[in-house]
Amino acid sequence: MMTKIIVIAGPTASGKTALSIELAKIFDGEIVSCDSMQIYKGLNIGTAKPTEEEKGNIPHHMIDFLEPSENFSVADFCDMARKKIEEIASRGKLPILVGGTGLYIDSLVNNVDFTKENDNKEIRENLEKLAQTYGNEAVYEILLEIDPEYAKTVHPNNLKRVIRAIEFYKVSGMTVTEHNNLEKIPLYKYVYFCIDWDREILYDRINKRVDIMLDLGIEDEAKMLYNKYNGRKLTSLQSIGYKEFFDYFEGNKTYEEVVEEIKQNSRRYAKRQLTWFRRNEKIHWLTPSENMVEKAIEIVKQEL
Numbered sequence: 001m002m003t004k005i006i007v008i009a010g011p012t013a014s015g016k017t018a019l020s021i022e023l024a025k026i027f028d029g030e031i032v033s034c035d036s037m038q039i040y041k042g043l044n045i046g047t048a049k050p051t052e053e054e055k056g057n058i059p060h061h062m063i064d065f066l067e068p069s070e071n072f073s074v075a076d077f078c079d080m081a082r083k084k085i086e087e088i089a090s091r092g093k094l095p096i097l098v099g100g101t102g103l104y105i106d107s108l109v110n111n112v113d114f115t116k117e118n119d120n121k122e123i124r125e126n127l128e129k130l131a132q133t134y135g136n137e138a139v140y141e142i143l144l145e146i147d148p149e150y151a152k153t154v155h156p157n158n159l160k161r162v163i164r165a166i167e168f169y170k171v172s173g174m175t176v177t178e179h180n181n182l183e184k185i186p187l188y189k190y191v192y193f194c195i196d197w198d199r200e201i202l203y204d205r206i207n208k209r210v211d212i213m214l215d216l217g218i219e220d221e222a223k224m225l226y227n228k229y230n231g232r233k234l235t236s237l238q239s240i241g242y243k244e245f246f247d248y249f250e251g252n253k254t255y256e257e258v259v260e261e262i263k264q265n266s267r268r269y270a271k272r273q274l275t276w277f278r279r280n281e282k283i284h285w286l287t288p289s290e291n292m293v294e295k296a297i298e299i300v301k302q303e304l
Helices: 014-025 074-090 102-107 121-134 137-144 161-174 176-180 199-216 218-228 245-248 255-278 292-303
Strands: 003-009 027-033 094-099 188-195 283-286
Touching: 003 014, 003 074, 003 102, 014 027, 014 094, 014 188, 014 292, 027 074, 074 094, 074 102, 094 102, 102 188, 102 255, 121 161, 137 161, 161 176, 161 245, 188 292, 199 218, 199 255, 218 245, 245 255, 283 292
Parallel strands: 003 094, 003 188, 027 094, 188 283
Antiparallel strands: none
């Protein structure tokens, strides 16, 4: 019998944590984070890690376990998450996957196979040199030509993912989009939710969340990370909410410019997240309302 899981996805600031806690209490569940940045220690305010109060005594997994200097791939995530899901299920609890990193979630639930056969160090190094000489946009343009659909879900400055997608195509002859669309044998029986706000309301929620992060001290957190890890060298520190402050610390931008840039980048990221999730026909879209939780409960009971 396949393991049953719930998936709760959605853009930043959409209310995933609150919904997941409600469902965990009702269905005796435990949370498995599917956020590519909450895995890192020290990145607390900027990644909106749930506080102990917000967790509501519900166990949370795969948060806060990795140093920012350590590498962690999608394949690493899937390996760890699969073990965690089976462990939770073996205790008679319901695993609930929660996060906004669509690539992590879909790779996990669709049983994507990450084989080392598609690695090529020479291709990777040549693309890295191209980026150093002509900028990240030059490498991103290659991905746009090869796999425009996947390119829409990746930021041009996420060089690691851009290069990985090009490398995958050059070695395997298949685009990431084509690979993701292959029929996979599912590992889980799942119900997949995504929270769908009106665009303007979502953007207002994002702006307010950034204001709250500023009040909580994200500037100090960014400064600590900047000093500890020697500036902007680490991929993990390219997360929204941190990288924008680096220009401020270096005297290249005003505080007001940084705040506006964080809000703008957060809104753009939310838009990319929604683009990713809207491709998935298996998702149940939940409109925030007084009875959103009741609707989710009803769907879970019907499908699981």
